[in-house]
Amino acid sequence: MSTPTHFGGQQRQNVDVAIIGGGIVGLFTAFLLARSGRRVALFEQGEIWSEASAVNAGSLGVQNKLNPLVPYTLWSWEIWQKLATEFGIDAAVKRSGGYKIALTDEEAERLGHSAAEQARLGLTVEMLTRKQIEKQAPWLSAEVTAAAYSPDDGSASPTKMGPALAKAALACGVQIFSRTPVFDINPGPRVEINTSEGAYFASQLAITTGAWTQGVGAMLGATLPVELDVNMVTVTEPAAFTIGxxxxxxxxxxxxxxVANGSCLIGGGWQGVGTLEDRRKDIDHDQLVQNIRLALQVVPGLRRLNALRSWAGYEGVTPDSLPYIGHLGGQENIFVAACARGGFTLGPAMARLLSELISKGRTTLPIDIFDPARFEND
Ligand SMILES: Cc1cc2nc3c(=O)[nH]c(=O)nc-3n(C[C@H](O)[C@H](O)[C@H](O)COP(=O)(O)OP(=O)(O)OC[C@H]3O[C@@H](n4cnc5c(N)ncnc54)[C@H](O)[C@@H]3O)c2cc1C
Structure with a gap:
């Protein structure tokens, strides 16, 4: 529990670690730190688990990550697979395997190169012949000229993960302040965090604010460029056939x-419309049609299904598409972990790295390439 103190007539709270942002990175970090005995307070401007972590497509993709992220993705997968047994968190994790496909000769060549490089980096992946594709995945279209198969691709349920993770965090004593935006931060040995509900003090502060990280970094004078993607996802009615x-x-x-009820989820980073300022996350119908057409081209069986709903959500992207993980703005006690492409897959690894950095000052895997200061002089 936090220690309330009184200052200038206002109640102030002291905690060991304050976390801004209640998505997968913030909540998981809060859970890990509280589990190891830290007093943790988490501030979320809206409802926890209501932004990217809640609306994503639930793919735990290893083949669709940038090469530098492969070791981190594999590590994250290990954590995903232990969630239920080690932490009692049921997120319907499924290691289904996955097919990364090509429709043209040029794409097939590119796929061959990337599969070879990913295998070199430790991923279990093999290129399938057309015959193998027909045998293993007859639901893929004859237009699929090549496919790389990895048994390590899979999925989890964002709708299950959120409540289960929040419950686990609360059970460890994390104080969650929903509808409590942080609007100002004063660094120092005890960081002052000014929120809509008053000021809080923490020995350490973690910023896990996803697409909003540029603005939160600016509160500390840090340069953390973030481009906004407005990704769309579509869900169909349940199918009578199986996409394996x-x-x-x-x-x-x-x-x-x-997914488990037979519905198919279609995504791929096709862009909707909206900004952080206008808070819109609208469907772009031209983009959506292209997304669906491509899905039908790859899995023709989808033609028989009605689309039930499409939605969009914010994803923050850095200029080099690698996340920010590390100390912020030269401050020893302020940290950031945000903006991984495919950050649902990578969320557990990012939280583990961040919690290690906060509690031990070092990390299991190196984080130099994620240095938050790398764009300071651009
Ligand atoms: C539509 C869509 C589909 C996706 N599909 C996939 C997928 O299939 N697989 C995959 O791996 N990844 C996917 N992603 C990406 C993935 O969802 C994100 O990378 C990941 O969830 C980011 O988690 P996060 O905790 O960093 O951010 P978020 O979940 O966005 O959480 C950040 C939180 O910080 C809060 N916040 C911001 N500023 C403040 C402030 N000043 N004060 C208090 N709180 C604040 C926000 O309100 C938000 O709740 C998808 C993303 C989208 C949008």
Whole structure:
């Protein structure tokens, strides 16, 4: 529990670690730190688990990550697979395997190169012949000229993960302040965090604010450029056939999977419309049609299904598409972990790295390439 103190007539709270942002990175970090005995307070401007972590497509993709992220993705997968047994968190994690597909000769060549490089980095992945594709994945279209298969692709349920993770965090004593935006931060040995509900003090502060990280970094004078993606996802009615794995595309423009009730989820980073300022997350119908057409081209069986709903959500992207993980603005006690592409897959690894950095000052895997200061002089 936090220690309330009184200052200038106002109640102030002291905690060991304050965390800003209640998505997968913030909540998981809060859980890990509280579990190891830290007093943790988490501030969320809206409801916890209501932004990217809640509305994503649930793909736990290893093949669709940038090469430098492969070791981190594999590590994250290990954590995902232990969630239920080690932490009692049931997120319907499924290691279904996955097919990264190509539709043209050029894409097939690109796929071959990337599969070879990913295998070199430790990923279990093999290129399938056309015959093997027909045998293993007859639901893929004859237009699929090549596919790389990895048994390590899979999925989890964002709708299960959120409540289960929040419950686990609360059970460890994390104080969660929903509808409590942080609007100002004063660094120092005890960081002052000014929120809509008053000021709080913490020995350490973690910023896990996803797409909002540029603005939160600016509160500390840090340069953390973030581009906004407004990703769209579509869900169909349940299918009578089975898609046996996660489907991704050599050019990163499609993700497709079937979830437990038989519905298919279609995504791939096609862009909707909106900004952080106007808070809109609207569907762009031209983009959506292209997304669906591509899905039908790859899995023709989808033609028989009605689309039930499409939605969009914010994803923050850095200029080099690698996340920010590390100390912020030269402050020893302020940290950031945000903006991983495919951050649902990578969330547990990011939280583990961040919690290690906060509690031990070092990390299991190196984080130099994620240095938050790397764009300071651009
Ligand atoms: C539509 C869509 C589909 C996606 N599909 C996939 C997928 O299939 N697989 C995959 O791996 N990844 C996917 N992603 C990406 C993934 O969802 C995100 O990378 C990941 O959830 C980011 O988690 P986060 O905790 O960093 O951010 P978020 O979940 O966005 O959480 C950040 C939180 O910080 C809060 N916050 C911001 N500023 C403040 C402030 N000043 N004070 C208090 N709180 C604040 C926000 O309100 C927000 O709740 C998808 C993203 C989208 C949008």
């Amino acid at each position: 794995g996660l489907v991704s595309h050599a050019r990163g423009i499609l993700t497709l999977k079937q």
